[in-house]
């Protein structure tokens with residue numbers, strides 16, 4: 243049996259070599275590649291990902307996985323290997339059920355559709371993109387039906403991005419949130435709104451970059467295991483073990499966007515940097531459970547990063563690196579980073595209204611997969627739901643249905659994981675404060691690393707050994723619920739907006 247486990251790890255290591263190169267190429271494409279080098283990089287990515295795909299679907303690998311999954315063998319395996327065999331065999335069997343010519347057509351369509359989406363978004367014209375989106379929807383339904391013929395397509399998609407999750411749980415949790423957020427948002431909107439004009443000014447990018455490095459070190463990002471660069475959209479990437487990189491996008495007039503992107507991506511990176519290295523060459527090393535991953539980036543960004551305790555020990559440093567902050571009273575800064583206001587664009591939304599942006603997308607995806615809405619009806623449905631949930635109506639498709647890239651490449655079922663991340667955060671916060679006491683007090687004393695260590699021990703080191711539901715059961719001893727997140731919102735915003 244030991245020999246078979248060694249062969250499994252060997253095979254996974256081989257696949258990882260290709261993935262390392264693939265990720266490095268993606269990283270380069272997003273940060274460094276000159277315009278005329280794009281095509282050759284894209285071609286190389288195609289080459290390496292095909293090789294990796296061949297290895298994951300080779301017959302030899304399939305028989306090894308089947309051998310290891312036979313009960314008499316499987317029961318003797320250690321937990322990380324069990325998880326690996328289960329996931330690898332599931333993916334192997336799924337891929338084997340998809341006809342090759344269908345797969346090629348689907349991948350090609352996704353690339354074309356993404357380009358059509360970019361064009362449509364620039365022109366704010368849904369009609370350019372509609373035929374592609376329609377085809378993507380049909381083909382995604384078919385793709386998932388090939389993979390799991392006996393399951394409902396949307397359930398399979400949810401599970402692909404958030405292992406162990408189902409629409410029944412999401413319906414329950416999101417309904418709970420919707421009910422709880424309506425009165426909260428009403429109170430916030432009726433309260434006196436803060437004057438944030440002191441923040442208007444210029445914040446040199448060189449200073450913003452130094453601030454980013456300072457913040458990352460402060461949170462616990464390990465620069466011996468990672469680095470930073472600039473790209474159009476911030477992201478985190480693992481370039482093989484011991485090398486977790488993040489990117490950011492800087493604008494002189496808006497330091498807050500870059501600050502919170504740095505904290506968010508830093509949270510993703512700290513997770514990956516702290517997975518127990520003994521899980522090397524098992525699937526535990528890769529956390530493709532997006533809700534769990536997002537819970538960590540959003541914990542740093544929102545729960546910690548928007549807390550006064552995070553900033554009080556370092557606020558004078560902000561003024562040293564970016565002198566305009568010397569003219570911004572600390573209290574105004576806190577009000578600015580916690581300002582709640584309904585707006586059109588998800589990625590610019592505050593932590594409260596953000597929830598509603600995701601609920602909107604989830605409800606639309608559910609309607610798409612229940613065949614309750616046609617593609618042409620999507621822009622109007624989007625706008626109606628914006629009005630219902632946030633009380634505002636997009637004037638153009640660019641600030642409505644065209645704003646996100648996810649659907650253009652078939653990533654239906656991804657959106658809920660962002661909000662599930664925040665829901666988990668409410669629960670993690672409760673468990674953490676029970677054990678460590680108030681996070682505001684800890685951070686005010688300059689001891690944020692105590693919090694990072696708690697997350698390292700209780701969540702990060704386990705990688706994807708446990709699903710989110712299991713992590714929550716182990717840490718909080720209860721079922722997933724939106725109540726703790728709502729309690730956190732209500733307590734926090736009643737203080738900020740004095741109601």
Ligand code: ZN
Pocket residue numbers: 506510536539
């Ligand atoms: Zn993220």
